[in-house]
Amino acid sequence: MSSTARTIAPTAWPEGVIARYLTVGGAHVDITYMCNALTPPEPYATLANCTGCPDSSEHSHYRMVWGLTAQREERVPEAADKDAREWAQAHAETCRALPRPTA
Template sequence: MRATTAWPEGVIARYLTRAAELLHDPELTVDVAKGPEKSTATCLGCGIRFSKWAYETSAVKHWAQQHAEKCRALPRPTA
């Protein structure tokens, strides 16, 4: 399965969620972004966010991978 769009600006890691695997939807991911003060993981399925200080990026990546392995949530429809 290949992503159909480019990663958003600032994203340094991306993990495919369980829902993405089941539905073959490469857009259901947990994205990790590193800012000047905080590193943040955001699930594009359920919307949950997790953040730590920027120097703790590895902890945020670890959380993102663990969450992605279990998350079966679908994003809320926009229409």
């Protein structure tokens, strides 16, 4: 590391952000859990949201699993997290939208 290396000042993450990806445009893709009144305090989905453009991707924690005679709902938050992180990573690599100035 040279002394001229630019350090990125750590900024406070918004409440609830569990992961953050830096886009090539300098914006962020934030990953948060989405909660609603039906399933408190369990989140029902993992959301990846770009701060530079309107793109976002919601990944439900619930998946329908088909049995022989009926389908049932299965809660798989880990799979939703993985999908959200993959979307965030892919989006961060291609999004060139600049973050909106906050001041």
